[in-house]
Amino acid sequence: MSANASYQEIGEIFDRHDSFVILSHVRPDGDAIGSQLALAFSLEAAGKKVRVINEDGLPDNLRFLPGSDLVELPPAEPLDVEVAIALDTATKPRLGSNALNAASKAKLWLNIDHHKSNPAYGDVNHIDSSSPATGEILYKLITALNLPLPDQTRDAIYVAVSTDTGSFQYPSTTENTYLMAADLIRRGLDVGRINSQTYDSHPYRRVELMRALLNTLELTGEDRVAHWELTMATAEKLGLKPEDSEGLIDIIRAIDGVTVALFFEELPDGKIRVSMRSKDPRVDASEVCGQFGGGGHALAAGIRMAGPIAEAKQRVLEAVCAAMPVA
Amino acid sequence: MSANASYQEIGEIFDRHDSFVILSHVRPDGDAIGSQLALAFSLEAAGKKVRVINEDGLPDNLRFLPGSDLVELPPAEPLDVEVAIALDTATKPRLGSNALNAASKAKLWLNIDHHKSNPAYGDVNHIDSSSPATGEILYKLITALNLPLPDQTRDAIYVAVSTDTGSFQYPSTTENTYLMAADLIRRGLDVGRINSQTYDSHPYRRVELMRALLNTLELTGEDRVAHWELTMATAEKLGLKPEDSEGLIDIIRAIDGVTVALFFEELPDGKIRVSMRSKDPRVDASEVCGQFGGGGHALAAGIRMAGPIAEAKQRVLEAVCAAMPVA
Structure with a gap:
């Protein structure tokens, strides 16, 4: 299936399955790790079993994200999971060979991304190139499905979108991006602290x-x-x-x-x-x-x-x- | 009067008078010039006579703002104006001696600012230290009074607030700040271009x-x-x-x-x-x-x-x- 799946269709996949591995691209940036954590904590809060794997692990500069120690390096043996979810990754090989091996027992591949060039390599795909960040797609997905939006998800979405828009500056930033940020503050985001952690703390x-x-x-x-x-x-x-x-x-x-x-x-x-x-x-x-x-x-x-x-x-x-x- | 004037009371001053000089602090930054231009173009569109004076003139890095050539150095002779409006300026001397001389014939001083330390030196004052920028106070004022919000005002407000919040990062940034930015995009703001002009163009x-x-x-x-x-x-x-x-x-x-x-x-x-x-x-x-x-x-x-x-x-x-x- 190469046409875009609706939020509802993706929600049905979440409903029908119990175990997930969430992946993103090598050399992960804020949108990669932020998207992985955002969806992971939402699904966990909905009672699902979730593993978060990245080929290169968690970079030091994103360690401040609450719950970021959930990100693991790929284990040597394939995981026993039903669904693999690729986030923010334009081509499947960009997930990394060890991460692909770890996810190789998954029976269903879900591919959510904002890169226009993404060839829809999943069994189910949602590619929205009008979104400035994959984190913003997940915000829309989670709120549309009324999935839980715990604090870790809230902070991870904000960092994903902020870093992928150059702090709400790039042309890809839309009215909805700012409305989303307003809503995340309404949900308790500490905007000063998270930006200081994101931008004011370099080695x-x-x-x-x-x-x-x-x-x-x-x-x-x-x-x-x-x-x-x-x-x-x-x-x-x-x-x-x-x-x-x-x-x-x-x-x-x-x-x-x-x-x-x-x-x-x-x-x-x-x-x-x-x-x-x-x-x-x-x-x-x-x-x-x-x-x-x-x-x-x-x-x-x-x-x-x-x-x-x-x-x-x-x-x-x-x-x-x-x-x-x-x- | 040292208590804060309401938007309505300020609106009555705009209604009752015809000529205004708008001032801001020496060594002006984005919030100073942005606030001056935002209010000036709104009042002009409402049919008022407006002069915009800054002790140090327009800095090169804000010349991209549409209509910024409205900003003048203080003329040698005092202007014939009814109302002087000080924006974003914590103490009256920070307006500069030449600018103060230019405004010396004004019969009424209006003082709008977000600096907590502002001693309310105007005849009418509106100090709102919960606003991250004076530009955001003006947005609230203009929209509350249903004053015109022309494109120059829209762009100037955005630059005022963006620069005074470190691009929507500082702890002073609120839910309303992001809602305002969303509304400015709805009103046609070219967010990519204005940020590129603000941040990506240094000598x-x-x-x-x-x-x-x-x-x-x-x-x-x-x-x-x-x-x-x-x-x-x-x-x-x-x-x-x-x-x-x-x-x-x-x-x-x-x-x-x-x-x-x-x-x-x-x-x-x-x-x-x-x-x-x-x-x-x-x-x-x-x-x-x-x-x-x-x-x-x-x-x-x-x-x-x-x-x-x-x-x-x-x-x-x-x-x-x-x-x-x-x-």
């Missing part, structure tokens, strides 16, 4: 990383292209974790007059990861990244390519400058 | 300032006190404007384990400005700043003190460390 090494990146910042292409780099030597010296660099590219994307921002990063396997952001629809980041085997969206795309980093930079910057409109 | 020199500050960052007091400095030499080299450093102290306030963050800045007159942020209610920033003739709130305070900067740093850091609770 010192993230600030050291910011400094290291800024010290490599360069402008090119008539100052319309900003780029910086992170070498393995710096990553090792600072003891960085993958989540430390999350969102930092926004610092240089926000420079007035800059059209394209680029982050070049050496990976342990010798490859170079390139993150690209465009502020001008005439410069299609996914097209430029596609020239090097990468991909993504028009305004946010990426590449994983051969090094060394100096050579990768030169090749990609040339392609970016060639794609720039005449000033 | 390059702000990023250079960030780099310069990070390169002076130090931790002390068992790593619970973070501080950085800006010298006049750096400010001149980068050609900084006052608004460039706005909010940057949040970068070091957000470090895990840091209780107090400090920003030391050399001023052109040789004095040192100190900005202090505390994350722990047991460390009262206003008390520590008070030891040096400064003041403010418990979690955010400041000092203007004698230099040189190295000496000021040593004295203030000693006082901060003495005020820290035992770890």
